[in-house]
Amino acid sequence: MTIQQEVESILAALGVPVAAITKGELTVRTPITGEVIAQVPTITAEAAQKAIVQAHAAYLEWRNVPAPKRGELIRILGEELRANIEPLGRLVTIETGKLLSEGQGEVQEMIDICTFAAGLSRQLAGLTVPSERSKHRMMETWHPLGVVGVISAFNFPVAVWSWNAALALVCGDSVVWKPSEKTPLTALATQAIFERAAKKFGGTPSGLATLLIGDAKVGEQLVDSPLIPLVSATGSTAMGRAVAPKLAARFAKAILELGGNNAAIVAPTADLDLTLRAIAFSAMGTAGQRCTTLRRLIVHESVYDKLVPQLKKVYGSVVIGDPGAQGTLVGPLIDERSFNAMQKSLEEARSAGATITGGERISTQIDNKQNPAAFYVRPALVEISSQAEVVKRETFAPILYVLKYTDFAGALALHNDVPQGLSSSIFTMNLREAELFLSATGSDCGIANVNIGTSGAEIGGAFGGEKETGGGRESGSDAWKQYMRRATNTINYGTDLPLAQGVSFDI
Ligand code: UN1
Numbered sequence: 001m002t003i004q005q006e007v008e009s010i011l012a013a014l015g016v017p018v019a020a021i022t023k024g025e026l027t028v029r030t031p032i033t034g035e036v037i038a039q040v041p042t043i044t045a046e047a048a049q050k051a052i053v054q055a056h057a058a059y060l061e062w063r064n065v066p067a068p069k070r071g072e073l074i075r076i077l078g079e080e081l082r083a084n085i086e087p088l089g090r091l092v093t094i095e096t097g098k099l100l101s102e103g104q105g106e107v108q109e110m111i112d113i114c115t116f117a118a119g120l121s122r123q124l125a126g127l128t129v130p131s132e133r134s135k136h137r138m139m140e141t142w143h144p145l146g147v148v149g150v151i152s153a154f155n156f157p158v159a160v161w162s163w164n165a166a167l168a169l170v171c172g173d174s175v176v177w178k179p180s181e182k183t184p185l186t187a188l189a190t191q192a193i194f195e196r197a198a199k200k201f202g203g204t205p206s207g208l209a210t211l212l213i214g215d216a217k218v219g220e221q222l223v224d225s226p227l228i229p230l231v232s233a234t235g236s237t238a239m240g241r242a243v244a245p246k247l248a249a250r251f252a253k254a255i256l257e258l259g260g261n262n263a264a265i266v267a268p269t270a271d272l273d274l275t276l277r278a279i280a281f282s283a284m285g286t287a288g289q290r291c292t293t294l295r296r297l298i299v300h301e302s303v304y305d306k307l308v309p310q311l312k313k314v315y316g317s318v319v320i321g322d323p324g325a326q327g328t329l330v331g332p333l334i335d336e337r338s339f340n341a342m343q344k345s346l347e348e349a350r351s352a353g354a355t356i357t358g359g360e361r362i363s364t365q366i367d368n369k370q371n372p373a374a375f376y377v378r379p380a381l382v383e384i385s386s387q388a389e390v391v392k393r394e395t396f397a398p399i400l401y402v403l404k405y406t407d408f409a410g411a412l413a414l415h416n417d418v419p420q421g422l423s424s425s426i427f428t429m430n431l432r433e434a435e436l437f438l439s440a441t442g443s444d445c446g447i448a449n450v451n452i453g454t455s456g457a458e459i460g461g462a463f464g465g466e467k468e469t470g471g472g473r474e475s476g477s478d479a480w481k482q483y484m485r486r487a488t489n490t491i492n493y494g495t496d497l498p499l500a501q502g503v504s505f506d507i
Contacts, residue, residue: 034373054207071121078114117166135494144172149222157183256470260422267428282453288398342397422465
Protein backbone atom coordinates (compact mmCIF):
# COMPACT_ATOMS: atom_id res chain seq x y z
CA MET A 1 0.00 0.00 0.00
CA THR A 2 1.37 3.48 -0.85
CA ILE A 3 1.32 6.22 1.78
CA GLN A 4 -1.43 7.95 -0.17
CA GLN A 5 -3.57 4.82 -0.15
CA GLU A 6 -2.94 4.40 3.56
CA VAL A 7 -3.98 8.01 4.18
CA GLU A 8 -7.17 7.48 2.22
CA SER A 9 -8.03 4.33 4.09
CA ILE A 10 -7.33 5.90 7.53
CA LEU A 11 -9.42 8.94 6.67
CA ALA A 12 -12.27 6.84 5.29
CA ALA A 13 -12.26 4.75 8.49
CA LEU A 14 -12.33 7.93 10.58
CA GLY A 15 -15.28 9.25 8.59
CA VAL A 16 -13.67 11.75 6.20
CA PRO A 17 -15.07 11.41 2.66
CA VAL A 18 -12.53 10.94 -0.12
CA ALA A 19 -13.88 14.04 -1.91
CA ALA A 20 -12.62 16.13 1.03
CA ILE A 21 -9.04 15.16 0.26
CA THR A 22 -8.80 14.67 -3.47
CA LYS A 23 -10.37 17.65 -5.19
CA GLY A 24 -8.88 20.75 -3.68
CA GLU A 25 -6.31 23.43 -4.33
CA LEU A 26 -4.27 22.90 -1.15
CA THR A 27 -1.50 20.39 -1.84
CA VAL A 28 -0.59 18.22 1.13
CA ARG A 29 2.71 16.36 1.31
CA THR A 30 4.10 13.90 3.78
CA PRO A 31 7.53 14.92 5.04
CA ILE A 32 8.40 11.19 5.23
CA THR A 33 8.91 10.96 1.47
CA GLY A 34 8.00 14.46 0.33
CA GLU A 35 5.31 13.03 -1.95
CA VAL A 36 1.87 14.55 -2.45
CA ILE A 37 -0.76 12.69 -0.42
CA ALA A 38 -3.85 14.85 -0.82
CA GLN A 39 -5.46 17.86 -2.46
CA VAL A 40 -7.71 19.54 0.06
CA PRO A 41 -10.37 22.16 -0.71
CA THR A 42 -10.02 25.49 1.07
CA ILE A 43 -12.74 27.79 2.29
CA THR A 44 -13.71 31.07 0.64
CA ALA A 45 -13.76 34.30 2.64
CA GLU A 46 -17.57 34.44 2.37
CA ALA A 47 -18.01 30.88 3.59
CA ALA A 48 -15.60 31.55 6.47
CA GLN A 49 -17.62 34.62 7.44
CA LYS A 50 -20.81 32.54 7.39
CA ALA A 51 -19.15 29.91 9.57
CA ILE A 52 -18.18 32.54 12.14
CA VAL A 53 -21.78 33.83 12.24
CA GLN A 54 -23.01 30.25 12.63
CA ALA A 55 -20.49 29.63 15.43
CA HIS A 56 -21.83 32.69 17.22
CA ALA A 57 -25.38 31.35 16.94
CA ALA A 58 -24.15 28.01 18.29
CA TYR A 59 -22.58 29.75 21.28
CA LEU A 60 -25.86 31.55 22.07
CA GLU A 61 -27.52 28.15 22.38
CA TRP A 62 -24.66 26.21 23.94
CA ARG A 63 -24.18 28.66 26.82
CA ASN A 64 -27.60 27.60 28.14
CA VAL A 65 -26.58 23.95 28.42
CA PRO A 66 -25.47 23.20 32.02
CA ALA A 67 -21.70 22.96 32.31
CA PRO A 68 -21.59 19.32 33.56
CA LYS A 69 -23.72 18.39 30.56
CA ARG A 70 -21.25 20.16 28.30
CA GLY A 71 -18.59 18.11 30.06
CA GLU A 72 -20.41 14.98 28.96
CA LEU A 73 -19.79 15.93 25.31
CA ILE A 74 -16.09 16.20 26.04
CA ARG A 75 -16.09 12.90 27.93
CA ILE A 76 -17.55 11.25 24.82
CA LEU A 77 -15.01 13.04 22.63
CA GLY A 78 -12.26 11.58 24.83
CA GLU A 79 -13.75 8.09 24.37
CA GLU A 80 -13.88 8.51 20.59
CA LEU A 81 -10.26 9.64 20.57
CA ARG A 82 -9.26 6.69 22.75
CA ALA A 83 -10.94 4.33 20.30
CA ASN A 84 -9.03 5.93 17.43
CA ILE A 85 -5.63 6.55 18.98
CA GLU A 86 -3.87 4.25 16.53
CA PRO A 87 -5.19 5.52 13.19
CA LEU A 88 -5.16 9.17 14.26
CA GLY A 89 -1.68 8.79 15.75
CA ARG A 90 -0.48 7.19 12.52
CA LEU A 91 -1.98 10.05 10.52
CA VAL A 92 -0.12 12.53 12.76
CA THR A 93 3.07 10.61 11.94
CA ILE A 94 2.37 10.71 8.21
CA GLU A 95 1.46 14.37 8.13
CA THR A 96 4.16 15.73 10.49
CA GLY A 97 6.90 13.12 10.33
CA LYS A 98 6.83 12.45 14.09
CA LEU A 99 7.69 9.01 15.42
CA LEU A 100 4.76 6.63 15.84
CA SER A 101 5.01 6.87 19.63
CA GLU A 102 5.08 10.66 19.39
CA GLY A 103 2.06 10.64 17.07
CA GLN A 104 0.15 8.44 19.49
CA GLY A 105 1.47 10.54 22.37
CA GLU A 106 -0.12 13.55 20.75
CA VAL A 107 -3.49 11.80 20.63
CA GLN A 108 -2.96 10.70 24.25
CA GLU A 109 -2.50 14.38 25.09
CA MET A 110 -5.90 15.03 23.49
CA ILE A 111 -7.49 12.25 25.55
CA ASP A 112 -5.89 13.61 28.72
CA ILE A 113 -7.22 17.12 28.19
CA CYS A 114 -10.70 15.68 27.57
CA THR A 115 -10.52 13.82 30.90
CA PHE A 116 -9.33 17.00 32.58
CA ALA A 117 -12.02 19.17 30.97
CA ALA A 118 -14.84 16.71 31.72
CA GLY A 119 -13.95 16.91 35.43
CA LEU A 120 -13.48 20.64 35.19
CA SER A 121 -17.04 21.01 33.90
CA ARG A 122 -18.21 20.50 37.51
CA GLN A 123 -15.62 22.88 38.93
CA LEU A 124 -16.07 26.16 37.05
CA ALA A 125 -16.49 27.77 40.43
CA GLY A 126 -16.22 31.38 41.51
CA LEU A 127 -15.23 32.70 44.93
CA THR A 128 -17.51 34.01 47.63
CA VAL A 129 -15.91 37.19 48.97
CA PRO A 130 -16.61 38.83 52.36
CA SER A 131 -18.45 42.13 51.91
CA GLU A 132 -17.55 45.18 54.01
CA ARG A 133 -21.27 45.98 54.28
CA SER A 134 -23.73 44.38 56.66
CA LYS A 135 -26.24 41.96 55.14
CA HIS A 136 -24.40 41.96 51.82
CA ARG A 137 -22.80 39.08 50.02
CA MET A 138 -20.23 39.20 47.25
CA MET A 139 -19.46 36.44 44.82
CA GLU A 140 -18.09 35.91 41.38
CA THR A 141 -19.76 34.00 38.57
CA TRP A 142 -18.01 32.61 35.52
CA HIS A 143 -20.01 32.89 32.31
CA PRO A 144 -19.35 31.58 28.80
CA LEU A 145 -17.44 34.03 26.64
CA GLY A 146 -18.41 33.51 23.00
CA VAL A 147 -16.71 32.15 19.90
CA VAL A 148 -13.09 31.11 20.47
CA GLY A 149 -10.80 31.30 17.45
CA VAL A 150 -8.01 28.72 17.40
CA ILE A 151 -4.99 29.07 15.10
CA SER A 152 -2.64 26.10 15.35
CA ALA A 153 0.77 25.12 14.01
CA PHE A 154 1.98 22.06 12.08
CA ASN A 155 4.06 20.52 14.85
CA PHE A 156 1.21 19.69 17.24
CA PRO A 157 -1.51 19.70 14.61
CA VAL A 158 -4.32 18.29 16.75
CA ALA A 159 -3.30 18.44 20.45
CA VAL A 160 -3.27 22.23 20.48
CA TRP A 161 -6.82 22.32 19.08
CA SER A 162 -7.89 19.91 21.81
CA TRP A 163 -6.31 21.96 24.63
CA ASN A 164 -8.35 24.92 23.47
CA ALA A 165 -11.51 23.20 22.28
CA ALA A 166 -11.98 20.90 25.30
CA LEU A 167 -11.76 23.84 27.70
CA ALA A 168 -13.73 26.25 25.53
CA LEU A 169 -16.57 23.78 24.99
CA VAL A 170 -17.01 22.94 28.69
CA CYS A 171 -16.84 26.66 29.39
CA GLY A 172 -19.88 27.17 27.12
CA ASP A 173 -18.07 28.65 24.13
CA SER A 174 -18.05 27.60 20.51
CA VAL A 175 -14.83 27.07 18.57
CA VAL A 176 -13.64 28.01 15.09
CA TRP A 177 -10.36 26.40 14.10
CA LYS A 178 -7.84 27.35 11.46
CA PRO A 179 -5.14 24.65 11.37
CA SER A 180 -1.74 24.92 9.72
CA GLU A 181 -1.88 24.63 5.93
CA LYS A 182 0.71 21.87 6.29
CA THR A 183 -1.59 19.64 8.34
CA PRO A 184 -5.21 19.79 7.14
CA LEU A 185 -5.67 15.99 7.10
CA THR A 186 -5.30 15.44 10.84
CA ALA A 187 -7.60 18.44 11.28
CA LEU A 188 -10.25 16.87 9.03
CA ALA A 189 -9.92 13.59 10.93
CA THR A 190 -10.27 15.35 14.29
CA GLN A 191 -13.31 17.26 13.06
CA ALA A 192 -14.92 13.99 11.92
CA ILE A 193 -14.20 12.44 15.33
CA PHE A 194 -15.72 15.48 17.03
CA GLU A 195 -18.83 15.22 14.89
CA ARG A 196 -19.24 11.58 15.81
CA ALA A 197 -18.94 12.47 19.49
CA ALA A 198 -21.50 15.26 19.04
CA LYS A 199 -23.91 12.80 17.46
CA LYS A 200 -23.46 10.30 20.30
CA PHE A 201 -24.00 13.13 22.76
CA GLY A 202 -27.44 13.59 21.20
CA GLY A 203 -26.78 16.55 18.99
CA THR A 204 -25.13 19.91 19.48
CA PRO A 205 -25.96 23.30 17.94
CA SER A 206 -24.76 23.36 14.37
CA GLY A 207 -21.43 25.18 14.12
CA LEU A 208 -20.39 24.44 17.72
CA ALA A 209 -16.93 23.36 16.54
CA THR A 210 -16.01 24.39 13.03
CA LEU A 211 -12.95 23.71 10.92
CA LEU A 212 -11.84 26.32 8.39
CA ILE A 213 -9.09 25.16 6.06
CA GLY A 214 -7.35 28.01 4.31
CA ASP A 215 -4.36 30.31 4.25
CA ALA A 216 -3.31 33.14 6.56
CA LYS A 217 -6.26 35.23 5.32
CA VAL A 218 -8.65 32.90 7.16
CA GLY A 219 -6.60 33.43 10.32
CA GLU A 220 -6.90 37.18 9.75
CA GLN A 221 -10.67 36.84 9.51
CA LEU A 222 -10.70 35.23 12.96
CA VAL A 223 -8.42 37.93 14.33
CA ASP A 224 -10.55 40.73 12.85
CA SER A 225 -14.02 39.37 13.58
CA PRO A 226 -15.97 41.30 16.22
CA LEU A 227 -17.87 38.05 16.87
CA ILE A 228 -14.71 36.42 18.28
CA PRO A 229 -13.78 37.70 21.76
CA LEU A 230 -10.80 35.36 22.20
CA VAL A 231 -8.18 34.11 19.77
CA SER A 232 -5.73 31.44 20.85
CA ALA A 233 -2.82 31.40 18.41
CA THR A 234 0.20 29.11 18.30
CA GLY A 235 3.09 29.78 15.96
CA SER A 236 6.06 32.04 15.36
CA THR A 237 6.81 35.24 17.22
CA ALA A 238 6.40 37.04 13.87
CA MET A 239 2.84 35.72 13.64
CA GLY A 240 2.17 36.84 17.22
CA ARG A 241 3.52 40.30 16.45
CA ALA A 242 1.06 40.60 13.57
CA VAL A 243 -1.91 39.25 15.52
CA ALA A 244 -1.52 40.80 19.00
CA PRO A 245 -1.94 44.51 18.11
CA LYS A 246 -5.01 43.75 16.00
CA LEU A 247 -6.66 41.90 18.87
CA ALA A 248 -5.66 44.62 21.33
CA ALA A 249 -7.11 47.30 19.04
CA ARG A 250 -10.55 45.72 19.30
CA PHE A 251 -10.10 44.76 22.99
CA ALA A 252 -10.30 41.06 22.25
CA LYS A 253 -8.48 38.57 24.43
CA ALA A 254 -5.44 36.70 23.17
CA ILE A 255 -3.73 33.50 24.20
CA LEU A 256 -0.39 33.57 22.41
CA GLU A 257 1.95 30.60 22.36
CA LEU A 258 4.90 31.70 20.28
CA GLY A 259 8.58 30.95 19.96
CA GLY A 260 10.74 29.25 22.57
CA ASN A 261 14.49 29.20 23.02
CA ASN A 262 14.61 26.73 25.82
CA ALA A 263 17.75 26.11 27.85
CA ALA A 264 19.02 23.67 30.42
CA ILE A 265 21.76 24.27 32.97
CA VAL A 266 23.94 21.26 33.77
CA ALA A 267 25.49 21.85 37.18
CA PRO A 268 28.58 20.12 38.66
CA THR A 269 26.50 17.66 40.72
CA ALA A 270 24.17 16.61 37.87
CA ASP A 271 23.38 12.92 37.47
CA LEU A 272 25.05 12.77 34.07
CA ASP A 273 23.47 9.54 32.94
CA LEU A 274 19.95 10.84 33.48
CA THR A 275 20.96 14.25 32.12
CA LEU A 276 22.25 12.73 28.89
CA ARG A 277 19.00 10.87 28.29
CA ALA A 278 16.91 13.94 29.10
CA ILE A 279 18.95 16.12 26.74
CA ALA A 280 18.70 13.56 23.95
CA PHE A 281 14.90 13.49 24.04
CA SER A 282 14.43 17.21 24.56
CA ALA A 283 16.91 18.31 21.90
CA MET A 284 16.48 15.67 19.19
CA GLY A 285 12.95 14.39 19.84
CA THR A 286 10.34 15.37 17.22
CA ALA A 287 13.40 16.38 15.12
CA GLY A 288 13.76 19.54 17.19
CA GLN A 289 10.33 20.76 16.07
CA ARG A 290 8.58 21.28 19.41
CA CYS A 291 8.15 24.75 20.80
CA THR A 292 9.57 23.21 24.00
CA THR A 293 12.62 21.68 22.25
CA LEU A 294 15.90 22.12 24.12
CA ARG A 295 17.92 24.63 22.10
CA ARG A 296 20.63 25.79 24.52
CA LEU A 297 22.73 23.77 26.93
CA ILE A 298 24.68 25.65 29.59
CA VAL A 299 27.23 23.26 31.06
CA HIS A 300 29.51 23.77 34.06
CA GLU A 301 33.20 23.67 33.12
CA SER A 302 33.86 20.82 35.57
CA VAL A 303 31.54 18.39 33.72
CA TYR A 304 31.83 19.79 30.20
CA ASP A 305 34.59 17.46 29.06
CA LYS A 306 32.72 14.45 30.36
CA LEU A 307 29.24 15.28 29.11
CA VAL A 308 29.90 16.81 25.70
CA PRO A 309 31.90 13.87 24.24
CA GLN A 310 29.12 11.53 25.37
CA LEU A 311 26.55 13.79 23.74
CA LYS A 312 28.58 13.81 20.53
CA LYS A 313 28.53 10.03 20.54
CA VAL A 314 24.74 9.97 20.90
CA TYR A 315 24.35 12.63 18.19
CA GLY A 316 26.59 10.63 15.90
CA SER A 317 24.77 7.34 16.37
CA VAL A 318 21.10 8.28 16.72
CA VAL A 319 18.94 6.50 14.16
CA ILE A 320 17.50 8.93 11.63
CA GLY A 321 14.90 7.82 9.11
CA ASP A 322 11.36 6.64 8.55
CA PRO A 323 9.43 7.75 11.65
CA GLY A 324 7.14 4.77 11.19
CA ALA A 325 9.98 2.27 11.48
CA GLN A 326 11.03 0.53 14.69
CA GLY A 327 14.20 1.97 16.17
CA THR A 328 14.06 5.38 14.50
CA LEU A 329 14.51 8.27 16.90
CA VAL A 330 14.70 11.23 14.53
CA GLY A 331 12.26 11.67 11.65
CA PRO A 332 12.27 14.27 8.87
CA LEU A 333 12.03 18.04 9.00
CA ILE A 334 8.66 19.33 7.87
CA ASP A 335 9.91 20.70 4.53
CA GLU A 336 12.72 22.21 2.47
CA ARG A 337 12.18 25.68 3.92
CA SER A 338 12.84 24.33 7.35
CA PHE A 339 15.99 22.58 6.11
CA ASN A 340 17.26 25.79 4.51
CA ALA A 341 16.57 27.78 7.68
CA MET A 342 18.56 25.21 9.66
CA GLN A 343 21.53 25.38 7.26
CA LYS A 344 21.45 29.18 7.36
CA SER A 345 21.60 29.21 11.16
CA LEU A 346 24.45 26.69 11.18
CA GLU A 347 26.35 28.84 8.68
CA GLU A 348 25.83 31.86 10.89
CA ALA A 349 27.03 29.93 13.95
CA ARG A 350 30.12 28.81 12.05
CA SER A 351 30.90 32.43 11.18
CA ALA A 352 30.55 33.27 14.86
CA GLY A 353 33.31 30.76 15.63
CA ALA A 354 31.24 27.72 16.60
CA THR A 355 32.39 24.10 16.32
CA ILE A 356 29.62 22.04 14.72
CA THR A 357 29.01 18.31 14.91
CA GLY A 358 26.26 16.99 12.61
CA GLY A 359 23.67 19.13 10.87
CA GLU A 360 24.15 17.58 7.43
CA ARG A 361 21.40 16.20 5.24
CA ILE A 362 21.02 12.43 5.39
CA SER A 363 19.72 10.47 2.46
CA THR A 364 17.28 7.86 3.67
CA GLN A 365 15.78 5.09 1.67
CA ILE A 366 12.09 4.60 2.25
CA ASP A 367 10.28 1.79 0.47
CA ASN A 368 13.61 1.19 -1.31
CA LYS A 369 13.39 4.61 -2.92
CA GLN A 370 15.46 7.75 -2.60
CA ASN A 371 13.26 10.69 -1.73
CA PRO A 372 14.74 13.96 -2.95
CA ALA A 373 11.77 15.93 -1.63
CA ALA A 374 12.18 14.63 1.94
CA PHE A 375 14.55 16.40 4.33
CA TYR A 376 16.30 14.29 6.94
CA VAL A 377 19.17 15.78 8.90
CA ARG A 378 21.59 14.66 11.54
CA PRO A 379 20.83 16.76 14.63
CA ALA A 380 23.51 19.39 15.17
CA LEU A 381 25.54 19.97 18.30
CA VAL A 382 27.02 23.46 18.18
CA GLU A 383 29.72 24.38 20.68
CA ILE A 384 29.92 28.13 20.94
CA SER A 385 31.72 30.42 23.37
CA SER A 386 29.07 33.13 23.70
CA GLN A 387 25.43 33.77 22.91
CA ALA A 388 25.83 35.19 19.41
CA GLU A 389 22.72 36.56 17.68
CA VAL A 390 21.94 33.19 16.08
CA VAL A 391 21.78 31.56 19.54
CA LYS A 392 19.22 34.12 20.67
CA ARG A 393 16.94 33.27 17.77
CA GLU A 394 14.62 30.26 17.57
CA THR A 395 15.48 28.03 14.62
CA PHE A 396 12.78 25.38 14.38
CA ALA A 397 15.14 22.47 13.76
CA PRO A 398 17.38 20.12 15.78
CA ILE A 399 20.22 22.48 16.68
CA LEU A 400 21.58 22.41 20.22
CA TYR A 401 23.93 25.25 21.15
CA VAL A 402 26.34 24.24 23.91
CA LEU A 403 27.84 26.91 26.17
CA LYS A 404 30.25 26.61 29.09
CA TYR A 405 29.83 28.34 32.47
CA THR A 406 32.00 28.92 35.51
CA ASP A 407 29.73 30.33 38.22
CA PHE A 408 26.04 29.79 38.84
CA ALA A 409 25.09 33.47 38.62
CA GLY A 410 26.74 33.59 35.19
CA ALA A 411 24.79 30.52 34.08
CA LEU A 412 21.51 32.09 35.16
CA ALA A 413 22.38 35.34 33.39
CA LEU A 414 23.11 33.43 30.15
CA HIS A 415 19.94 31.42 30.62
CA ASN A 416 17.68 34.46 30.78
CA ASP A 417 19.52 36.53 28.19
CA VAL A 418 17.29 35.63 25.22
CA PRO A 419 14.05 37.28 24.05
CA GLN A 420 11.95 34.12 24.53
CA GLY A 421 10.72 32.57 27.79
CA LEU A 422 8.92 29.27 27.32
CA SER A 423 10.59 26.28 28.98
CA SER A 424 13.72 25.65 31.04
CA SER A 425 15.49 23.01 33.12
CA ILE A 426 18.27 22.57 35.60
CA PHE A 427 20.15 19.33 36.20
CA THR A 428 21.60 19.36 39.70
CA MET A 429 21.58 17.46 42.97
CA ASN A 430 22.26 20.70 44.83
CA LEU A 431 19.08 21.87 46.55
CA ARG A 432 20.19 25.47 46.74
CA GLU A 433 20.80 25.68 42.99
CA ALA A 434 17.52 23.93 42.19
CA GLU A 435 15.48 26.22 44.42
CA LEU A 436 17.28 29.31 43.16
CA PHE A 437 16.51 28.26 39.60
CA LEU A 438 12.80 28.02 40.46
CA SER A 439 12.77 31.27 42.47
CA ALA A 440 11.81 34.78 41.39
CA THR A 441 15.45 35.51 40.51
CA GLY A 442 15.94 32.21 38.67
CA SER A 443 14.52 31.05 35.34
CA ASP A 444 12.28 33.68 33.73
CA CYS A 445 10.28 31.09 31.77
CA GLY A 446 6.68 29.91 32.05
CA ILE A 447 7.94 26.37 32.59
CA ALA A 448 10.90 25.62 34.87
CA ASN A 449 11.92 22.02 35.60
CA VAL A 450 14.41 20.18 37.78
CA ASN A 451 16.12 17.02 36.56
CA ILE A 452 13.81 16.54 33.57
CA GLY A 453 14.10 18.07 30.10
CA THR A 454 12.35 21.12 28.69
CA SER A 455 9.87 19.30 26.44
CA GLY A 456 7.03 16.87 27.00
CA ALA A 457 4.91 18.82 29.47
CA GLU A 458 1.83 17.15 30.97
CA ILE A 459 -1.59 18.68 30.31
CA GLY A 460 -2.38 19.22 34.02
CA GLY A 461 -0.15 22.27 34.30
CA ALA A 462 -0.63 25.64 32.64
CA PHE A 463 1.35 25.64 29.39
CA GLY A 464 2.96 28.76 27.95
CA GLY A 465 5.69 31.30 28.46
CA GLU A 466 6.84 34.84 28.98
CA LYS A 467 8.47 37.61 26.93
CA GLU A 468 8.34 36.93 23.16
CA THR A 469 6.68 33.58 23.84
CA GLY A 470 3.56 35.69 24.20
CA GLY A 471 2.40 35.29 27.81
CA GLY A 472 -0.55 32.96 27.14
CA ARG A 473 -1.36 29.88 29.17
CA GLU A 474 -3.22 26.89 27.76
CA SER A 475 -4.22 23.46 28.99
CA GLY A 476 -4.33 22.74 32.75
CA SER A 477 -4.37 24.58 36.08
CA ASP A 478 -6.68 27.61 35.85
CA ALA A 479 -6.11 28.29 32.14
CA TRP A 480 -9.89 27.75 31.73
CA LYS A 481 -10.58 31.17 33.21
CA GLN A 482 -9.45 32.82 29.98
CA TYR A 483 -12.28 31.08 28.12
CA MET A 484 -14.93 32.62 30.37
CA ARG A 485 -15.94 36.08 31.52
CA ARG A 486 -16.05 36.85 35.22
CA ALA A 487 -18.91 38.77 36.77
CA THR A 488 -18.60 40.11 40.32
CA ASN A 489 -21.96 40.09 42.07
CA THR A 490 -22.93 42.02 45.20
CA ILE A 491 -26.26 41.09 46.79
CA ASN A 492 -27.99 43.12 49.46
CA TYR A 493 -30.34 41.01 51.55
CA GLY A 494 -30.98 43.73 54.16
CA THR A 495 -33.36 46.70 54.28
CA ASP A 496 -30.67 49.41 54.43
CA LEU A 497 -28.48 50.71 51.64
CA PRO A 498 -25.00 51.22 53.12
CA LEU A 499 -22.53 52.48 50.52
CA ALA A 500 -19.05 51.09 50.09
CA GLN A 501 -16.10 53.01 51.49
CA GLY A 502 -18.50 54.64 54.01
CA VAL A 503 -19.71 57.21 51.47
CA SER A 504 -22.92 58.96 52.50
CA PHE A 505 -25.48 60.10 49.97
CA ASP A 506 -28.73 60.92 51.77
CA ILE A 507 -31.57 62.09 49.64
C1 UN1 B 1 4.22 22.68 20.99
O1 UN1 B 1 5.32 22.34 20.59
O2 UN1 B 1 3.57 23.58 20.39
O3 UN1 B 1 5.43 20.03 26.14
C2 UN1 B 1 3.52 22.06 22.13
C3 UN1 B 1 5.45 19.48 25.04
C4 UN1 B 1 4.14 19.07 24.44
C5 UN1 B 1 3.47 20.23 23.78
C6 UN1 B 1 4.33 21.00 22.83
N1 UN1 B 1 3.29 18.55 25.48
O4 UN1 B 1 6.49 19.25 24.43
